[in-house]
Amino acid sequence: MANSSRIQNVVPRPGFSALHRLRKKRKGQRVKDPLDDLLLKTLTSQRAMEERFLQMEERRFQRDLDVEERRMQLEQRRFELEREHEFRMFNVFAQMLSILKQSHSGSSSSLAMPRGLDFSQALSEIAGMGGGGGGDLQELRARPLTERRVDMHGFCNPGDFQRSPYLSARGNIANVFRGSTEEGYKAYHADKYDEDKNPNGIINFGTSENKLCFDLMSKRLTQTDMNLMEPPLLQYPDWKGHMFLREEVARFLTYYCKAPAPLKAENVIVLNGCGSLFSALATVLCDPGEAVLIATPFYGGITQSVFLYGNVKLVYAYLDSKITGTSTRPFQLTVEKLEKALQDARAEGVTVRALILLNPQNPLGDIYSLSELRDYLEFAKRHELHVIVDEIYMLSVFDESATFHSVLGMDRLPDPQRTHVMWGISKDFAVSGIRFGTLYTENQDVANAVGSLCYFHGVCGPVQHKVAQLLRDRDWINQVYLRANHARLKAAHTYVTDELKTLGVPFLNRNAGFFVWIDFRKYLRTGTFEEEMLLWRRFLDNKVLLSCGKAFECSEPGWFRIIFADKTHRLQLGMQRIRKVLEEREQEILAEEKEQPCQSDQDGKADSTDEVIFVSRHQEPTCAGSSNLGDLIGLLQQQMRSSDWLQKNTAEQFAQEKPEIYDVFSKLVGKQ
């Protein structure tokens, strides 16, 4: 109707009446007038034109109607999308609030690894991680494992999280997985210190390498007996390693581990490093999602080794600097602590299959006594746990006053079928670039299973020959190499620890390994891992790379590891740079304390002695730790950019997954 009335306004009517009149006139007149004919034709064509015009108008109107309808549909869709977007924002806001709540209650970062390899699960866990906060160990321990979110802060940068369409879920995790030391390691390789070519480059006190014996090793490894190229060395070997090498390893370990009876070559497996060995053992001893028990702080590379291939996680027994209960030294491993960690994990349904022992311990430098070793092994036997004993630093005990006891040297192993010992040449022979590690196990099932995986981790034939030659040369090892190596390690250790004493910095005074475990807590404004990270970055900005405690999953923020096995000129320059940072920090903290007297807790700081440090009181966090909102915002930005994420994460899905949040949101929307 509206249509026709509108058309009436547009189209003049007179044409119709003129035609009508003409027809009437023609009916009356019989005589044909040529003018009439012409008029008739004109009027007929005018009418046709008008009708055509009307049709076009009608079509245009219909089009307008369609457009209007589409516009309304679009508006409705836009409204819906806006609601979904609002809901996502609301959901993120709720997450932020919970993070803030946690950091206010002093929660620390979580310490368990993800249970499965589900990417979205890992992503959401990382998105929700506490990432630092204060060092409230009691609270951290009290939280159930299942509630402790994944702290992959050191391993994954949530800002990097963008699912690659080319990779599986597992591949995506490997893609974004960042080793705890990767950032510093990359920075170092991009800007290495060189006395002549790059004197302002980074000094590396972060990577656990012995840089004191290149002269001795390169000389020995280039002697003529090392160069053999016989056909068997150029062909596929036995995957467990050539027998000549396994025999040599068995003799070597029998001698240096002081085994009560000769160790057997058939129990030896060789592969390309202890890192690979951790992967292989975790894979053959645990199913995906199962766990291995380890005391923190520990060499962080193990996390990567056991998780990336085997999807095996770590359960932590937390050690701390306080000397309490039966402990007599800071960070002491006791059976009590192992029992507690195991029981907590079991209570939460986590299946723990094995215990990892590092002896000498990295980063603490502790050497376990025979009775301690026996206690740990008995504990494992009681709970039917395998024990993986990593003795990779066994020949790097540089002071005669300290005695190393290998598990292989014990008269009797409590559970020989579940005891597996590893060693390698990276550390003790200062050749981490030659990839070689070895496993000794009496359990032939374990040996065969690891042997199958050795296909992926083999050592090339010519290197197997060189290693056999090296291990065979007992005179050179004892008379030349170890003497020089130990003297050099001792001198370097003395230099660094003397510097630390001058600076008044507490540290653990040990005599094994390449590291000193240092207490820099007094240089943190607050007892948080964020502050620890800031200090770490400050060192790096001043061109000295250290490892911070978080990289070892230390439960107390503020501890750092320095590698001292380096040449004097680099030690001097590195310590100079460290001193500069610490002095600046001290000034800043003093200035801040003048402005805000609430900040630090002098009584809680550690004091040191020559032997070990003693911590009078645990430094409690004085201020709430900042949350990792920055990370969350980074993650949010990634999500916004990823259309895939937006499509998958609809309000309906949220409503199902998080009904409580959806409920609050709906009520708020209702009030708008």
Ligand SMILES: Cc1ncc(COP(=O)(O)O)c(C=O)c1O
């Ligand atoms: C305790 C410990 N185990 C194993 C490794 C890795 O050794 P490899 O070079 O044989 O892979 C390291 C390296 O730092 C380590 O400190």
